[in-house]
Amino acid sequence: MIAPTPLHAAIFDMDGTLVDNMRYHSEAWVALSQRLGLEATAERFEREFAGKKNEEILPILLGRHVPADELARLAEEKETHYRKLYAPHLALMRGAEAFIARLRGTGVRLAIATAAPTGNRTMVLDGLGIRSLFARVVGAEEVTRGKPAPDIFLAAAKALEVEPSTCVVFEDAVNGIIAARAAGMVAVGITTTTPPEVLREAGAQWVAPDFATLPPDLEARLLITSS
Structure with missing residues (x-):
């Protein structure tokens, strides 16, 4: 059996993913x-x-x-x-803080890729004090097309200096899942706004309600990076 590609980077959507907004x-x-x-x-x-x-x-x-x-x-x-x-109501999604800390501890490179305008990013990232946890925050102004086009995720991978195939994307929306798969990335659906079956149909390999309840096989895949 061919071993899965190691995951070197995690890219997070912001709205509906890092925060339930x-x-x-x-x-x-x-x-x-x-x-x-x-x-x-x-x-x-x-x-x-x-x-x-x-x-x-x-x-x-x-x-x-x-x-x-x-x-x-x-x-x-x-x-x-x-x-x-x-x-x-500003607050991180359940389990996000511990999960991000774990990824940083294993050397996974982290980025945010969001269509949120600057003022909204400032409220969330600076309001929660998490901006410094990410190597790069890629906004919609840096790409021509929004999701479901893959542009913003490809820009994030380029900024992190990693191959798209080594990236896992966390998303809550169908457009985001489609964009991640179009970019050649692993896609994880967070079910804050969309039923799990709909996210799976869009191409999500895994789904979870939050970061505290991620599937064990996804956790195992992420551990490949740190070994």
């Missing part, structure tokens, strides 16, 4: 949609738009081209509302 994003998107006279549901934002950049979401939502100044204004309205909603 997607309900607040959805609430902010629904509020903006209603103000604009549009019908929208939280489920649509969680399933269809998670992982996409605001400049990709807003034209789809509005059904037309959105000039840059309008796009910036609407995006800031939504993100400001989201931060106000989520700030009182």
Whole structure:
């Protein structure tokens, strides 16, 4: 039997993965949609738009081209509302702190790859004091296409100076799982917003509700790196 490729790097999505915040994003998107006279549901934002950049979401939502100044204004309205909603609840996903410490202890290189704009990243990463735990934070502004395109994960692997095939990605959204697999990476689905069977169908090799309950065979695969 051919041994699996050692995993040298772990790449984390942020929203819905490192923090359980997607309900607040959805609430902010629904509020903006209603103000604009549009019908929208939280489920649509969680399933269809998670992982996409605001400049990709807003034209789809509005059904037309959105000039840059309008796009910036609407995006800031939504993100400001989201931060106000989520700030009182800011917390790492269960088990994430211990898991990240374990990975760092085994020499696994760590990165974050997120479509979250700068203000949102600042609130989470600096608010929780975890930015320094990651060798690189790759944002949507560094790539042309958002998820499900693989660009942001490939950029993270390049920044970490590792081959994509040696990376494991932790994601909560279908678009993110598809992006990870398209990048040639191992994909783990965190089931904060999406049922496990849906994440598996998208290509997740493993699924778990949080980082405290990761499957034993995934844990064993990660231990290959430290041996």
